[in-house]
Amino acid sequence: MFNVDIIFCIFAIVFAIFKGLIDFKPIKEKIRLTKEQQRKSIKHGYLYELMIGIKNQKELMIYRAFDFLKQKWKLEKVEYDKTEIHMQKINSKFNRVQESMSIVFNALIIIIFANLVKENNFTIGNYVLITMAVNVTTSNIYHLINQLAQMLENYTHYETVHGTAYYSEKYIETKVEGTEKFKLQNQIKISNLRFTYPNSKTEALDGIDLLINKGDTVVILGENGSGKSTLIKVLLGLYQVRSDSVLIDGIPINQFNKNSIYKKVSVVFQDYIQYHTTIKDNVGIGDIENYKDSNHMYKVLRHVDIKLNNNNLETKVGYIDEESINLSGGQWQRLALSRFYFKKNPEIAIFDEATAALDPMTEVRHFNDILTQCEDITTIIVSHRVGIAKRADKIVVMENGRILEQGTHTELIEIKGTYYNMWMTQKEWYQEEDKVTADVKQSVLN
Template sequence: MLVWRLSAPLVLLLLVMRVVSAFIPAMQVLVVKELTDAVAGLLTRDGEMSEPVKWLAASGGLLLIGALLDAAAQYMTMLMKQKTQFKMETMLAGKSMSIPLSRFEQPQYYDQLQRAKMNVSFRGFQLIEQFFSIGQSLLTVASFFALLWHFSFVLSLGMVLVVVPTLVVHMRIGEWKYWLMRVQTPFSRRLFYFFDLMTNRQSAKEVRLYRHANKLLHYWGGYFWKNAGEQKKVELRSQKMRIGIEGLNGVLAFLFSCYAVWVCYSQQLSLGAYVAIAQVLATTQASMRMIAQNLSSIYEETLVMNEYYDFLDSEEEENGQGRHVLNSPIAEGITVDHLTFAYPTSLKPVLNDISFRIKPNQTVAIVGENGAGKSTLVNCLIGLYPEYSGSIKYDGVDLMELDVNTFRDRTGAVFQDFLRYQVSVKENIGFGDVGRMEDLAAIEAAAARSGAADVVRGLPDGMDTLLGPIFDGGHELSVGQWQKLALARSFMRDSAIMVLDEPTASMDPMAEAELFKRFTELAEGRITLLISHRLGSCRMADHILVMKNGTLVEQGSHEQLLSLQGEYCRMFELQSLAYR
């Protein structure tokens, strides 16, 4: 069990404290019996004042011990919960970062992830608390049964009747709630999505400009009340069953109380004995109901926790123990034969029967219209989408046989949707090679190569400046400045392959010209894959791949492709018209 592995001493200590606490109520009942008899004797002039005082002190002492044990148990429970929450969320995050990238294209992945992370740390530890609570309640009820048996075995056996129907009802309610959670997951994600659109920074400008806030509210409200209506139905059914079972329990309590009066009368017991029996009956009935509720809650929580463990058991991408290590620099090049790829949710291939060869140290531009498959092709080439058919070979070795971790260590990339880490400049660049995050000289060199050094010089705290608007004291950058930092991040590693997906899309013309001026230096000694819509930048490429509708329609140098008067020439002429 996870909690035991993380906090065995705390679990044992808490168990001992729960056992002690479990017998305090029975001891209190005995003290109340003696106190009642002592007070009765004092009122009839047959007793002394010292007797009630003694039992009052005993009652106060038990209350104090119970309070101290409860406070200590709550503190230890908090410590255990912290450890468990950290471990469970660490496992969940680690699993998410090892899921095959293609699964992020599937809506079912997001449904499963939401169910896995929805209060998972709370639910996971709640199971432990409920087990402890049931154990303590069972010990308490056992001690009460022993007391009741002393007065009447019928009362002891009859109390069992309280728990069975209550347990059945609450387990049924737990099933309904779990079913509701599963059914509502896709709609809850839509609910969160539209609420996020209305509240996040990225969408704020467009929502105000196009004035569709009310429409978003309408969408959000529709999903909200749809979920609320289903929740209301389940809650009404649950309350009807709860009212029925509580009514039954009330009748049983009445009958037990009447029988207790008859027992005291027939056996000529003292007033203190009746008070003790009445208190045991009331407390036992409440404890049995609590046991039934906790057992049904454990059943519900177990169903929910299965979602968490199902997610942890889902397929992971290869962890990198390949037989071959990529050489640097690449000596023979990259060979692609009959490459075909389709997303899990799509029947139509995104890439269809593509073949080409990249020579060592070549800069290869990949061009085509939006949706042509350019980024997907690159993701296959660098092993992010391994679910392809055909073959990709590096220096004659199939990509699937290369060690994934060392391969990725030799790959640098600036993706079109690059991340903007809300941390310091130093960390933003250093994330490119976490092993050298404290190497300021390497970070400054990477910044100089990407053009980010000018950005850093204009910041108030230089490399230590906190970036982004999310946290207090953060300094926001322009999109172009963020892109320079992303480029610097890629230059932190000595890569054999460099991917540049629209590297100048957010740069001004001067910064773009400066980058292209130094492009030969930046690409030296490595294979560079350049995705660009600006065909003028393709002049510096050694080889150009022209994509259309998932197929490779042309390839060659800039001059060769213009002479073909084909797709590339058509796109180039259309773009050049804008500059004439």
């Protein structure tokens, strides 16, 4: 009886290990398919959102693009469904193999028992006892191996999601979070800064050298695609770069704790978010810690000239609620700017084309306002408008990921290069603008 127990025990362990190992076999293929599924679901999901998005309706109607997009969506959906079916097939194929193994194993046990009963007078009680023991052993060992296979699969998914995003806009944050608390006491030193987007062959930043002193106002000018926004994102620690290429008072930027950077910085991005919730959210997100400071919020809203329904901060804006009021492009941009004004005591202010949607008079007012408010803090302004540059401590002209010229307005006018040409071309606008500024000042005095 003892020998028979050992034989059944070994038999059960070997079977469970084999059955479990089968779970490891399709892992690679399943991971590949899951990645493919995620990529494809983003594509057809995006097209679906594009078609049903309320703000897209007018353009789709005018261009009569709805059927065209629907067709594209269908094709993407079919592709996605194919991957889904492939995944189901793999699962059922391996399940079938495991079920067949179980059938053969159970049949073998019955046959062995039948012989044992015939030769050794085994009772039904022995049979029940041993088959139960065999089943429990097999099932426990199998589940152990199955869980290991699941863990391996899940871990690989986790690594994929954390390592790279499925969208092309990838924020490759440094893997190890820095511990230093962010503080700017003297200067930001950028030397030989290079950055290439993972899905691109050309360098978006190609050897940038730049010194920004604490309290300086730096204006970055340059054609579309010259690398201005990329440089801003690198300075915010959103992209990983060589550790010695951006130093804050001699300390590599990736040694700082990200949250401590974000606490001190106020940014208005070129592609700022329109929060389709309430005015309160749109302003308050600029400084979550002071979200409840309604008095400050009212002041900021008056400053950016946003009117509220019945003085109510909960006024809904956007498209997604029946009571919401829609805003114009310029009003949304004013709300984005309000997030800067709402942030208390930032040490660095960054504006990436933050006023492009404003009417000229409001733009001049805000630029002057920003420059006055930011007099004591380090300010970086990306703009296509040369007029703003005149008041900067440093003007940087970028082209194809490189810095073409840098210096003060007077220095750059003297060398008669790209800035000079930009200035000469846009000069008339700024003479106009100076007049607008004078008018604004006059109207304030009156």
